[in-house]
Amino acid sequence: MIATAGGVPAAPRERAGRTEILSRIAEYAAPLALVVLWVAFFIATPYFLTLDNIGDLLVASTILTVLALGQQFAITAGGIDLSVGANLPWAAALLGYLTTHGYSLPVGIAAAILGGLAVGVINGVLVGRFGMTDFVATLGMLSVLSGITLLLTHGNTAAVNSRFLQRLALDGVGPVRWFWLLALLAALAAAGIIFRTRIGTHLLATGGRLEAARDTGIAVNRIRLFAYAMSGLLCGIAGVMLVARNGGADPSLQTTYLLSSIAAVVLGGSSLAGGKASVLGTVCGAVLFTSLVNGFTILGISQYYQPVAVGAVLLLAAGISRFRK
Numbered sequence: 001m002i003a004t005a006g007g008v009p010a011a012p013r014e015r016a017g018r019t020e021i022l023s024r025i026a027e028y029a030a031p032l033a034l035v036v037l038w039v040a041f042f043i044a045t046p047y048f049l050t051l052d053n054i055g056d057l058l059v060a061s062t063i064l065t066v067l068a069l070g071q072q073f074a075i076t077a078g079g080i081d082l083s084v085g086a087n088l089p090w091a092a093a094l095l096g097y098l099t100t101h102g103y104s105l106p107v108g109i110a111a112a113i114l115g116g117l118a119v120g121v122i123n124g125v126l127v128g129r130f131g132m133t134d135f136v137a138t139l140g141m142l143s144v145l146s147g148i149t150l151l152l153t154h155g156n157t158a159a160v161n162s163r164f165l166q167r168l169a170l171d172g173v174g175p176v177r178w179f180w181l182l183a184l185l186a187a188l189a190a191a192g193i194i195f196r197t198r199i200g201t202h203l204l205a206t207g208g209r210l211e212a213a214r215d216t217g218i219a220v221n222r223i224r225l226f227a228y229a230m231s232g233l234l235c236g237i238a239g240v241m242l243v244a245r246n247g248g249a250d251p252s253l254q255t256t257y258l259l260s261s262i263a264a265v266v267l268g269g270s271s272l273a274g275g276k277a278s279v280l281g282t283v284c285g286a287v288l289f290t291s292l293v294n295g296f297t298i299l300g301i302s303q304y305y306q307p308v309a310v311g312a313v314l315l316l317a318a319g320i321s322r323f324r325k
Helices: 010-027 029-044 051-076 084-099 105-129 134-153 163-170 178-196 198-208 210-215 220-246 255-267 279-299 303-323
Strands: none
Touching (some): 029 279, 051 084, 051 220, 051 255, 084 105, 084 220, 084 255, 105 134, 105 220, 163 220, 178 220, 178 279, 198 220, 210 220, 255 279, 255 303, 279 303
């Protein structure tokens, strides 16, 4: 074995150097992958990097961005929220059902947001108070909520004709769309809570080492309840945005949004084990997945390849997370 002048073997030192490089790359995986993807689509088609397409792409990414920011709270606390695939159409269905049954739009929007929040609170109680594993609790909620949503809507899409929601989805201030501002506000609020508040510090500590956090006096059950409540709240907001963008509430299960929200968080720099968060990375991850769908559509690639691409990136994100410090 070759040794350095200081007596440290060269091979381990080289391996440590490679690990350090991989760690640095992994920290910025989402923005780097986004740049590479945009360059690839720009080479493949001149219609991708146009102002109109990028504007529409960013609007489309805002729903996933808000959803992924909610998932960020659950994952940072050392858990995962599988119920978002059903919570999203549940919140949208509440808005659609109430507005088509004579209730005002503000009531429908409030019900959608509070309905999403209620699901998050129930998840938090099941995980924090009753000690269920996050996977079992949120997977069970996914199934129960999906059935309730179908019963509420009879499996039919509820059209929501609202000038306000149409303007929310399509208009803005100059070139800046309202959806962008909503996503930006959600990102700033998430970053402020996680990195600038005491509860955010407790959130990171709980996800990092649960028992150590409990030993230091942190109310870990309340912290996990808060994490799932935030996930549900942001899911409710995303449900309102989904109705505004689509013009109606589709009650079907949103598994693509579920997988993409998890992948966006992990690819963005967070650890599936908890205790580490990156709001900017999560936003970049959400834009990346929306860019995949947008680019495939422009190139005329079959939609059946889209879940394959999402799954592949999810596996890639899980692999990259091994190299993060």
